[in-house]
Amino acid sequence: MANVSIARRYARALLDVASEAGRTDAVAEQLSAFASIFAKNPELSDVINNPAYTRTQVSQVVEGVMKAVPGGVDPVLASTLRLLVDRNRLPYLGDIARLFGDMADARAGRVRGRVTSAAPLPADALARLQQTLQQVTQRNVILETRVDPSLLGGVSAQVGSILYDGSLRTQLEEMRRELKQR
Known part of the structure; x- marks a missing residue:
């Protein structure tokens, strides 16, 4: 619980500063990429999570990763990352990125969803499905x-915590359950 409250505090502060600068989406994308880099690389993950590394060593690693980013x-994000290093909060980077994305989406009136299908969906079918889900949820x-x-x-679609399941597998399982009850 403490992890989430700490991460929420940093995510909210970063969102406020990024919103003032009009860079919320760019910061969200870069923050997510940074969290992914540190999560997927065991050596980098060890540097930010292992107390054996000094703050200076961690800072040098973070600065090196920031310099390696094209463009x-x-x-705003660079200042936040430096602050996280200074306060030994870099291990919360993944939670901060997740919460920042959720807060940015909520502030922009967006909701994220996942569509799962048996075969790749044509672009027009995906667009119709997206439009229908937007009408149902009243959100982008x-x-x-x-x-x-x-x-x-x-197709099955999950938007937020709601699952719309129109898959053949689920329909067949439902029919099997009904037949077993008879």
């Missing part, structure tokens, strides 16, 4: 697509 890091829906052949057919 440079947004100044950003969809991520996934292919899962085990669905057999149809």
Whole structure:
């Protein structure tokens, strides 16, 4: 619980500063990329999580990663990353990135969703599905697509915490349950 409250504090502060600068989406993208880099690289993850490394060593690693980013890091994010290093809060980077993205989406009236289908969906079908979900949720829906052949057919869509399941697999399972009850 303390981890989330600490991360929420930093995410909210970063969101306020990024919003004032009009750079919320750019900061969200870069922050997510940074969190992913540190999470996927065991050596970098060790540097930020292992107390054996000094603050100076951690700072040098973070500065090196920031310099390696093509086009440079947004100044708002660079300041935040330095602050996280100074306060030994860099291990919360993944939680901060997740919460920042959620808060930025909520502030912009967006909601993220995942569409899973048995085969890749044509662009026009995906656009119609997105439009329908936007009408149902009364929010701008950003969809991520996934292919899962085990669905057999149809589509399932999760928007926020709500699952709309129109997959053939689920329909067949429902029919099986009904037949067993008879």
